Amino acid sequence: MQYLRSLIFTVQMYAVMALMGLYWAPIAMRKDDGAHRGVRAYCNYVRWSAAWMIGLTSEVRGEVPDGAVMITAKHQSFFDIIMLCSVLPAPKFIMKKELTRAPVLGWFAKRMGCVPVDRGKKGQAIAKMMADVQKGRARPGQLIIYPQGTRVVPGVQVPYKTGTAVLYQQLQETVIPVAVNVGVFWPRTGIRKTPGHAVIEFLDPIPPGLSKDVFVERLRNAVEGRSDELMAEAGFRAAELTRS
Template sequence: MAWARTVLFQLIFYAGSAFFVLATPLTAALGQRALRANVRSWAYFHRWSARWLLGIRSRFVGHIPVEPVLYAAKHHAMFETLELVLALRDPAPVMKSELARIPIWGWAAQRYGVIVVDRHGSAPMLRRMMREAKSAIAEGRSVVIFPEGTRVRQGEAPPLKSGFAGLYRMLNLTVVPVALDSGKVWPKKGPKRAGDVTFDFGAPLPPGLPRAEIEARVHAAINRLG
């Protein structure tokens, strides 16, 4: 049954996603409001598909600030990338430069306002990243980073990448850690399973903490659920 649900989800969700991708150039031409509405519609379609085809629902715990903050989230699956778009009201996600080079999708993501980061950390890329992050904050948008750098399996807790500390220092924003457990129903390999995914928003951490302290506190907070 799990494999049947997974195949059905893949057929319907990815076929339906083509509509939103093809609509991107038109909505981008109409401005940021139309483009972000298109992205939210895609995220709602993903939520609907996960709920009714896979039996996966989201549960949000804790306080979500109204003002812009830096969210540091655990990353198990694609699932949370789209759920956070809805929960955090059009945030600006930090995205690896490799993803920004995907035809059409990468262009659309940059038009949406993602913050592109180069894992090699070149000076021009860092300056660009800061411009994009500050622009998002000026618009009243929060920034979302997956500080472990990539998707990991449920229960894995690798150290944070150095880019998180740099962004934390330069933006001087409050950090809200987000623990989640999507890996238990949405594994990197194999069929997806029905169940609830918990998004646990932790206590805000103030700006200006020493690097070792902020990294240790964020690492512990985002790994509360595995």
């Protein structure tokens, strides 16, 4: 039964994405904040519908940033993106280049000022990413980067990428780490979602000016440590998930 509920929820979620995309596209073309407003409305709809359709409630903890900051978030599933965009006033992501070709999502991502990255080119990709981010600074917002570079199954250890530390030193902006537990309810792949209470949490800011090594260690300890605590709070243990 939960699989069927999850399937119906997923189908309607993408259908509503198309419908709301059509509604908000003209507004996004006329107004600077139109794309952000449309995406925020859609993401709040997904959170609302997930609560009653599949039993997945959600909560955002910590102080939500509203200025020009860099957000470094744990990434476990599509739902942590949904939750971030439901509360941030002007999010823009460092994202895979392939996603810019996705229907609806790709167009709105461009209007929001997201920065596409060709992950296959490594060094060239980092240089282009930094150049694109600098160009985008004329349009203030919350720049979101996933330090591990991709969605990570809860409990699995994946190294933090170089690009995050490079951006931290180049931008000289405050960094807001984000911990999550959403992957234990909404998996990285597949249809079935598990009822529960998903949480993302904005953690204490990391000031600019640290060395790369110190920054990465502080970031990793904060994000991984708190994410493990949030998963434990939900009744899961990272070690158990790794073995399963």
